[in-house]
Amino acid sequence: MNIEKLFAKAIEKGLADVQVFLNDTSHLSIEIFDGELNTYEISDVSSMTIKGLYKDKIGTYRTEVLDDTMIEEIVDKVLDNAKSIDSEDEAEIYPGDDHYEKLDDLFNRALPATDPKKKIDMVKKLDKLIHDENEKVSVAEAHYSETTRSVMLQNTKGLKLHNKVNSAMLFGEAIVKGDDDQRTSFDVLISNDLDDFDVETFASDIVEKGIEQLGSKPIPSGDYEIVYEPDAFATLIAAFKDVFSAEAVQKGYSLLKGKLGESIGSEHVTLVDDPFMKKSSRSRSFDDEGVATKFKKLIDNGNLNTYLHNLLTAKKDGVKSTGNGFGGSVAPVNLKLMPGDDDKDELVASVKNGLLVTSVQGAHAGANPVSGDFSLQATGFLLEDGKKVQPVALVTVAGNFVDMLKDVTRVANDLKTGYFGITNPSVKIKSMRVSGN
Amino acid sequence: MLMEKKLIEDILDAGLSSNADYAEVFVEDKTQESINLNGGSVEKATTNKVSGVGIRLAKGTQSVYGHTNSKKPDDLKNLALDLSKSFPGEAGVERQPLGELEVGKRHQAKISPKDVDKADKIALMKKAYEAAKSFDEVIQQVRVQTVDWVQDVLIANSDGRYVAETRTRVRMGIMAIASKDGVMQTGSETPGTGKGYEYFYDEVDVEELAKNAAKTAKTMLLAEECPSGEMPVIINNEFGGVIFHEACGHSLEATSVSKNASVFSGKLNTKVANDIVTAIDDGTIENAWGSANFDDEGNPQRKRVLIKDGKLVSYMIDKINGRRMDMEATGSSRRQSYKFAPTSRMSNTYIANGDSTFEEIIANTKYGLFAKKMGGGSVNPGNGDFNFAVSEGYMVRDGKIAEPVRGASLVGNGANILKKIDMIANNLDSARGMCGSVSGSIPADVGQPTIRVQSITVGGKKGADEE
Numbered sequence: 013m014n015i016e017k018l019f020a021k022a023i024e025k026g027l028a029d030v031q032v033f034l035n036d037t038s039h040l041s042i043e044i045f046d047g048e049l050n051t052y053e054i055s056d057v058s059s060m061t062i063k064g065l066y067k068d069k070i071g072t073y074r075t076e077v078l079d080d081t082m083i084e085e086i087v088d089k090v091l092d093n094a095k096s097i098d099s100e101d102e103a104e105i106y107p108g109d110d111h112y113e114k115l116d117d118l119f120n121r122a123l124p125a126t127d128p129k130k131k132i133d134m135v136k137k138l139d140k141l142i143h144d145e146n147e148k149v150s151v152a153e154a155h156y157s158e159t160t161r162s163v164m165l166q167n168t169k170g171l172k173l174h175n176k177v178n179s180a181m182l183f184g185e186a187i188v189k190g191d192d193d194q195r196t197s198f199d200v201l202i203s204n205d206l207d208d209f210d211v212e213t214f215a216s217d218i219v220e221k222g223i224e225q226l227g228s229k230p231i232p233s234g235d236y237e238i239v240y241e242p243d244a245f246a247t248l249i250a251a252f253k254d255v256f257s258a259e260a261v262q263k264g265y266s267l268l269k270g271k272l273g274e275s276i277g278s279e280h281v282t283l284v285d286d287p288f289m290k291k292s293s294r295s296r297s298f299d300d301e302g303v304a305t306k307f308k309k310l311i312d313n314g315n316l317n318t319y320l321h322n323l324l325t326a327k328k329d330g331v332k333s334t335g336n337g338f339g340g341s342v343a344p345v346n347l348k349l350m351p352g353d354d355d356k357d358e359l360v361a362s363v364k365n366g367l368l369v370t371s372v373q374g375a376h377a378g379a380n381p382v383s384g385d386f387s388l389q390a391t392g393f394l395l396e397d398g399k400k401v402q403p404v405a406l407v408t409v410a411g412n413f414v415d416m417l418k419d420v421t422r423v424a425n426d427l428k429t430g431y432f433g434i435t436n437p438s439v440k441i442k443s444m445r446v447s448g449n
Numbered sequence: 450m451l452m453e454k455k456l457i458e459d460i461l462d463a464g465l466s467s468n469a470d471y472a473e474v475f476v477e478d479k480t481q482e483s484i485n486l487n488g489g490s491v492e493k494a495t496t497n498k499v500s501g502v503g504i505r506l507a508k509g510t511q512s513v514y515g516h517t518n519s520k521k522p523d524d525l526k527n528l529a530l531d532l533s534k535s536f537p538g539e540a541g542v543e544r545q546p547l548g549e550l551e552v553g554k555r556h557q558a559k560i561s562p563k564d565v566d567k568a569d570k571i572a573l574m575k576k577a578y579e580a581a582k583s584f585d586e587v588i589q590q591v592r593v594q595t596v597d598w599v600q601d602v603l604i605a606n607s608d609g610r611y612v613a614e615t616r617t618r619v620r621m622g623i624m625a626i627a628s629k630d631g632v633m634q635t636g637s638e639t640p641g642t643g644k645g646y647e648y649f650y651d652e653v654d655v656e657e658l659a660k661n662a663a664k665t666a667k668t669m670l671l672a673e674e675c676p677s678g679e680m681p682v683i684i685n686n687e688f689g690g691v692i693f694h695e696a697c698g699h700s701l702e703a704t705s706v707s708k709n710a711s712v713f714s715g716k717l718n719t720k721v722a723n724d725i726v727t728a729i730d731d732g733t734i735e736n737a738w739g740s741a742n743f744d745d746e747g748n749p750q751r752k753r754v755l756i757k758d759g760k761l762v763s764y765m766i767d768k769i770n771g772r773r774m775d776m777e778a779t780g781s782s783r784r785q786s787y788k789f790a791p792t793s794r795m796s797n798t799y800i801a802n803g804d805s806t807f808e809e810i811i812a813n814t815k816y817g818l819f820a821k822k823m824g825g826g827s828v829n830p831g832n833g834d835f836n837f838a839v840s841e842g843y844m845v846r847d848g849k850i851a852e853p854v855r856g857a858s859l860v861g862n863g864a865n866i867l868k869k870i871d872m873i874a875n876n877l878d879s880a881r882g883m884c885g886s887v888s889g890s891i892p893a894d895v896g897q898p899t900i901r902v903q904s905i906t907v908g909g910k911k912g913a914d915e916e
Contacts, residue, residue, distance in 0.1 A: 045708060052513040052535055053790065054528075057501065059518070075498040076518040089496045096567045099490035151710045151831075187710055187831045194712070196831035230906065233677050233913055263487055264590045264626065267633065340493065374827045374836030378858045382626060383633045387858035387908040389836035406834060408860050408908025410677070447677035447860075447908035 013060065013078045019168050022087050027064040027094075029105035031167035033300055034060050038124075041157040042132055044139040049132060061300075064090035065105050069097040072340065101324050108171040109304040112297045117290055118177040120204040124160055131156055134211060135182070141215035142186050146223055150194070151187040156180065159293065171302050179204045179293030182211070184218045190226035195405075197222030199243075200431050203291050221370070224393075228405035230448035231394050237366030238409065238441040239359050242428035244369045244390070245439045249283075249347060250432040251379035251386065252413045256310050257342040258325035260381075267384040267414060268316060276316045277417030280352060283311040285320065287335065287345035294345055294433050298335070305335035305345060311417075320344055349436035352423035356438040359424050361398035367446055368393040368400065369409060384413040390446075407448040416441055451476040451603040451613065452502075454547060456522050460504060461544055461607050463529035468538030469506040469513075471768070472529070473606040475745065476502050477787040481598035482562060486574045488590060489582070494567065499600075503787040504529050508536045510773045514790035545609030553614030553742025556735065558645025562597035562619055565646045570595055573649055574621070580656035581625045584663035587670055589628040591659075595621045597646075602745075610747030617645055618738070618892055620881060623659050627666035634672075634855060636665025636841070641881035641892070643736045665822060665841045668853045675842055675857035675909030681817035682859060682905045683810055683845065688823050688880035690895035693728055694798050695828045696835040696863030701755055703770035703781070703793040704887060705831075712833045712864045713761060721761045722867035725803055728756040730765055732780065732796030738881045738894040739796035744782040745888075746791055751780040755798075756867075767793040785889025792888045799896035803873025807899045810872045812848040816914075818857060818907055819843045819850055825882075826859075833863035844914075858908040866902055874899040 015032055022030040036058045043051040061074045064087070071093030073086050135156045142152035160178040165171065185198035197218050201209050240248070260266035268276065287305035289295050296305050301323050309317045321329070322337030336342050360368060369392040379386035387410035393400040424438040457474050464472030478500045485493040501518035502525055513535045515528045574593040581591040597619040605611045620641030627634050638658040642648035649655060684692055697713075705711040713721065722728075732750030734740050741750050746768050753763050765781035766774065770793055783794040811819070824838030839857040843850050879896025 049511055049535070051511075051790065052532075053515065054513075054531070055516045055788065057516070057518045057788065072493070072495040073498075074495065076500045077498055078518075092567060093494035093496060096484070096494045096571060097491045099487070099492045101492065151708055153708075153710075194832045196829055263592075264628070265633075340495070373829065373834075374838070374858070378824070378826075378836055378838045380635065380838075382635055385856050385910070387838070387856055387910070389834065389858070389860045389908075406860055406862065406906060408677075408836070408858050408906070410856065410858075410908050410910045412910075445677070445910050445912070447906060449679055449906065 013082065014080055015166060017080060018083050018086065021083050022064055025087050025091060027066055027091060029065040029168045031063045031105050031165065032060055034058065034164040036162045038160045039157065040128065041155065042135050044135045044154045047136065047139060062086050062090055064094060065103060066091055066094035068102045069094045070103040102327060104323055105167050105169055106171065106302040106323060107169040108302055112173065112304045113288055115288060115295055115297050118295055120178060123158065123178050123180060123204050123206065126206060134209070138182065138184050138211050138215055141212060142184055142219055145216055145219035146188065148188045148190065148223060149186050149219055150189045153185040155183040161293070165298065165302050167302065173298050173302060175296055175298070177293045177295065180206065182209050182214070184214060186219050186222045188219065188222040188226060193226060193228065195222050195225040195228065197225065202429060204293065205291065225391060225403045225405070228391060228403040230406045231404050231446065232449060233447045235443045236446045237363045238444045239363060239366065239368045240439045241368065241370045242426060242436055242438055243430050244372045246430045246432050246434040246436050247372050247375050248413070249349065249434050249436060251375035252381055252384065253344055253347060254381045255384070255413070256320050256344065258319035258321045258329060259342045261319055262325055262328055265382050267382070271316050272319070274316055275314045276414055277311050277314040278420045279313045280420045280423050281311050281314050281417050282309060282350040284309050284348050284350065285344045285346065286348050289346040292346050292433065296345060299337045300339065301337035303333045303335045303337060308334055347434045349423065351425045351427050351437040354422055354424050356424040356426045359422055359438055359440045360395060363395040363398055366395045367404060368395050372409065386411060386413065407446050410445045410447065416444065419443065451478055451601055456525065457605045458547060460525050460529045461605065463526045464504060464506045464533055465542060465544055465607060466530065466540055467533045468536040468541050469508050469533055470542045471507040471607055473505045473746065474502065475787055476603040477600065479598055479600035479786065481596065483594065483596045484567070484570060484574065486578055486593040489575065489578050491571055499786055501787040503790065504532060505790055506532050506536065507769055510769060512769050512790065516787050542607065544607040547605055547609060547611040551612045553612065555742050556643055556740050558617035559647040560645040561599060561617060562645060563599055573655060577621065577623050577655040577659040581623060581659035581663040584660050585667050587627040587629050587667050588625050588663050590626040592624045593621065604743060604745065604747035606747055612743045612747045614742045616741060618643060619646060619648060621649070621655065623662045625663040625666040627670040629670055632670065634666050634669035636662040636669065638662045639881055641738055643738050643740050669841060669855045672853035672855040674911040675818070675854035675907060676911050676914040677907055677909040678913040679904045679906050681814055681901060681903055682907065683814060683817060683819045683899060683901045684823065685821045686876050686878045686897055686899050688895060689820065689899065690799050690879060690897035691823050691826055691882060692837060693800050693897060694795060694882070694893065694895045695826045695837065696833060696866055697728070698795045698798050699828050700833055700863055701764050702795070703764055703766040703774060706764050707770035707773040710831055716761050719761060720759050721864065722756050722759045723870050724759040725873050726756055726759050726867060726870055727754070727801040728799070729754050729801060730795050730798045734797050737797045738892045744780045745784045746778065746782040748778060748780045750796065753779050765793045765795065767791060783888060783891050785891055789889040794886060794888060794891060795884065795893050797879065797894035799877065799879060800873065800898065800900065802875045802877045802898050805872045805874050807874045807876055810874055810899055810901050811845060811850060813872065814845045814901065815847060817845045819845050820859065828863060835863055836860050856909050860906045860908055866905065869903040870900050871903050872901040
């Protein structure tokens, strides 16, 4: 689409300012099943999101049809959408910041240039390793996916910005069969450098985790000390990340309303948003509104330091946007819970009567980001006097997100970036309610 | 007409130019509008146009998929040729000719979202807002969202299927937040339809639904924490059907069954549930949320009885997984958009009516939990372990509904729970859901009459009840 033409038509029809956000995504995915290539997918999709300002209100149109014949319809719809907005909020199109961080290592040329055969062979190897690792493995799943995303932002205030990233994800899953139960275990590796993928260790860890979980059963209901492994705790952070959004706070949907500067966690809790994290495909030097992104501590040794802002919420609170205007709302880039000094084993060894939680499930339904309450299905191990004594499944761990942050007694040094793109170590909680039998 | 017949034939031929034995083209054009109302004011209004083509080739159980938003003939033919290179060798199969385009005539909207002014949609939303906000002084905030879309699809394949249809969906989400002394609780209603706006004008009362949402929020604000432990659980009708959808439905999709990754693999024609349980997935219900004329492989949607009187009688099967299972496809293939290869998915899934009444079930329960409204949930298809949130719950004591309780979740295993359903009422009703899985997020209807499960683990913040 001819962007200058679009801008000219928009101004002619009465829009004060216009911004386009162009997103080109190409994708490759490979799935191996029983040693054979099961699915192979390639795609290339471009989309454009057009925002237009009319009397301080913004109307939005997103389209995958990008020819010039669309210009008239886009401008009319943007205008119609903007006119229907009757909130008091004063929106703006951003002229830009003086400085944008330079991010160099986000796009790895070698990744898309690598022969697909090599990638297929890697996934076949993973599939075979999972199958061969143990005779109890009944089903293996091995996938690879790779994405290259290039974004361009341009507006009538003279701002023009680019960003290009790529990343690859390797996914492995094993279903293991015991005498009378069946357990699944999976993990992901994420990087934009295939040399980072240690397929052997990855496969054996997945199978080992599944085998260990065989024979799982519920434990009696009660209060237990809890150690969350990184994946389990990341699931909780992901479920509650919206509580840091100033939009949620201003609208009364966040339990952190009125808590700025107050203690909301124990001294062990420091949570940051790091938009410059290396090898993360989420890393960005500017947000979807064109504001420069920033490194920031959300929680600093337990104290709530800042909310996350976009232009609109920042204006309302009389502060500067934190560069977190994503997807028409507010979102963090790369959340990271800072590690402590201890090994995970030391955390486990310090538990007298507790539960090591390896995974939690059902967060999209069992976690309420408005109240902070959650009650989630958990799997893991019963711990007695610092030792794993029994695999556990079909129990729930229940609590409140903020209460839990206050009860963090130790954080380990085993940082992991998992499925949700959140980076965190294992965490020990003083006590939580477990429901079992 | 989304695409010229000649171009479709060329794409299919390019796909079959080497050793693939199946080629399929999916063309989509969809316009979605969404409006967000917050605290009584419209805050966002967005239009989203999704448009593109998906091409799938297969040989045996192997498949390749490509998609693009380019509609240029050369780009599409080249994509098909690129994909065909995955199956090197001589062309193997003869393509069945495409006949007349078969256009789906059922499930049409009377008042298409395209013909409704934004101002009228907003007026409807404001009515819902006012009704919820004025329900009680504890209602601090109300959010209303409408999403509607019109999706035109054209599906053609090398078996000679050549079909098209228009799929319309309209949905409103109403969420009320009650707050007091720093505690917040929510209640929501999410009416939706495979019809057009006539549904909101003539069939449902959005003000009544908004009041229900507010009432749930208030009730939960004043409720006690739910006791935990194993107990009988009565799961109400409508969205209560999410239990079957999650705990059993997903495990009956060929996606997991064909790979022996489901607890129901190899269990066809065996007893998997109590005799009183009959469960159905029916993609043909007139204008229902999960209905369509055709599945996304171009075959007619069907009614599938999955479990009959406790016996497993059918899976939900797509073409490629059907090959692995050596079974016919059941018209169950679905996908969110051209960006996803289709696979076996649910449509409108429900447990059939039983012989009991709602009142009998309550009266026959000495102690347990009544899950009046369910939240969402998830399941591990590998072993059927599930997890559901209860968004409005009550204790049942001595055959009567007693105090409201909040924060409950239900944890169990799909295969076990089917055997533990011991009472089924005669009040079948359904509700709308969005179901996320490998082929994307699709509208899926869930339903059931009120049922009782002998025992489920109930998770909550409070310890076991003193009995």
